[in-house]
Amino acid sequence: MSEIIGIGLLGLGNVGSGLVELISTNREHIQDRADVNFKILHAVVKDLNKVRQSNGIELSTTPDKLLAEDDVKIVVELLGGVDPAFEWVSKSLKSGKHVVTANKSLIAEYGDELLKIAADNNVRLLYEASVGGGIPLIRTIQDGLIANEIESVTGIVNGTTNYILTKMEEENLGYAEALKLAQAAGFAEPDPTLDVNGADVAQKLSILCRLAFSTHYDSTKIPCQGVDILTQDDISVAEEFGYRIKMIAHAEILNGGHDLWVEPALIPSDHPLANVRNENNALLVYGNAVGELMFYGKGAGRLPTASAVLSDVIEIAIASPLHTDMVERKRIGISELRSSNFYVRLPILDKPGVIGKITTVLGEHQISISHASAAIRKNGDSGFGQVRIITHAVDPAKLNLALKEIKGFPEMSGEPVALRILEVNGDRRN
């Protein structure tokens, strides 16, 4: 039985309730992997009377009681904005509590100061969720790429504007209509200013610069242009020339300084960033040893953000780095293979009736065909060729039985080949 570590929450909104849910859903998994267990003891909220599932969490409207509680070892700050987050986080660190935050404004503006307070008090301050939502960008740049001098970071780090631009492009909407859609879908705030004018992106770029270049830039000094200048025409003219328009954050070592900007830019349609759709984020990182890497995933949302927050909480909780590898292996076993569409190639001799025989056998095995074609090359009296078939979803075991039978035909000139057809992302889920 692993020790239970107490957590205090500053804020219990969307991401906070996601964290409560995630700790509960994945409790067993996290105990298996990291040998730690968490209990959320206390949460500071705005309104005590709001109806919510309490889950045994003590609620208050000021942080005093949470800060006084010795059992709260890790404080998770999910307030957003600088005030009162800066004060409450400082106090938490000074009370000897580790802090995990998802607050990009706080880290962009006061990161250095808060990290110093954390070090002075021998506690940690982690902020994986502040950039790129669920994508573990921060620890990747900090740890995974530590052997590299990072030369540039370029990417899409604001889900709201990427959602708006995707809708303008795919549904031929004007900027104002696309913004309304984003608000209706919950991807844009009622007041979307900080997202659409680039201020949010500049804060994230400031954090990335600290990690990549060990340099702090005031986010309000970064050259910045919003998406609110764009028209539907800009999108469609760009498309004519083979480009898509994306809101880009860019920082690069150049001529002894940093080339630094936040702007909607035209991206060639075969560029990896061009296909990042809706609320997704993606970051290209260029390291002097590793070359170009890309990280892609959900840049926002309740559970993706909670996933990043909880990874920081776990990192703080596990003292020993040997932990994760030493868990006893669960043996599960290989399952029955999933049904799938298949591409099948059958090498045949040119004999009458061969195609009929093949399709009959497939039919007998309940394998239904989506496309079929045959090509035969004559060679004097004889001939040979290929039958190609794309199936609808079929159990691979059934297909193998059918192909085994077909393989025995005297009309076959070689081994049948069957290749699985991968489904489009996410089609399988739910």
Place this chain on the structure above:
Amino acid sequence: MSEIIGIGLLGLGNVGSGLVELISTNREHIQDRADVNFKILHAVVKDLNKVRQSNGIELSTTPDKLLAEDDVKIVVELLGGVDPAFEWVSKSLKSGKHVVTANKSLIAEYGDELLKIAADNNVRLLYEASVGGGIPLIRTIQDGLIANEIESVTGIVNGTTNYILTKMEEENLGYAEALKLAQAAGFAEPDPTLDVNGADVAQKLSILCRLAFSTHYDSTKIPCQGVDILTQDDISVAEEFGYRIKMIAHAEILNGGHDLWVEPALIPSDHPLANVRNENNALLVYGNAVGELMFYGKGAGRLPTASAVLSDVIEIAIASPLHTDMVERKRIGISELRSSNFYVRLPILDKPGVIGKITTVLGEHQISISHASAAIRKNGDSGFGQVRIITHAVDPAKLNLALKEIKGFPEMSGEPVALRILEVNGDRRN
């Protein structure tokens, strides 16, 4: 001045010499970021007489002296294969030395056993470079996604076969010709069997299963089909139907077991894996909180692999996790902006000569035009419209000056908009 940590190398081939180079090139950067410094003291090689830059490294043909040397704290194993790697790595761990390895065969087959030996001797065994080359996949799954139950991993983890398939597709080559090209480019061994028959991919999938599912599968038991069954026709028929063929490793929790296979599969051409070209690798990971993430980058090569190896070496070397954040910030400053192609939109009134005036001003500022178009809508006697221009590369400061001048024209009906055009990946790099 940071302490100097001694390293011993088992193998000094391609990746080994890359590691020597990387430690030297990025020494200052690594000291800044992690406050550690390394010296390669000893290397075990096959042939003492081979001409190589010694860099003051003591060479021998057996590991005895290296193992006896107290100053060698970390052993880096770059031999490949199981014999003698297993014996030498075991001995290193038992001598109280940490080990970093890039050896997928060793970890796939003996990972559990070696990790146990490491734990028993209170040292660490890390293997980031064993899967995905320079992409930090292993620590991402282990640490970054630790709050998630991983539901599936799907990806391209063999650079050789991906290079072959890319060449078959893009240059209409047969399998044998494409293989020859891969060998000439150094991406395939003279004996390519383990790459093309899927054995290498199965070993990597076995390692991923251990990380994602805490389950060990014998890589030789994973259902596996090689790329050597493919013909040019398969590639082009797949293309006709909107698919590309890629060598895929797949593992997924399904019906209480794992759906597990290594096969060339058809991928819809708008799937993120479809655009992974040449020797690149990419892995899609689906976590129950974070949803789908993708990691993309160079899956092989001297410096990318050395980058992953060195990140493990640094992780072992830095005792305190507070290190990286506490380095003093270097202040560099924002540089002059880089020249770029731009898309410019100019809202105009329908007056005679306006287009000529605009293009004349651009010419006076040495801004050359790649495309220009104008569209005017008549509205009774008056009319208004847009001039759209795509420029060749231009200094943004120059462009701003020109646009400022144009903005003053009485023929303008609104603010000019200028958007940067991002270049295709890597075009900027040498």
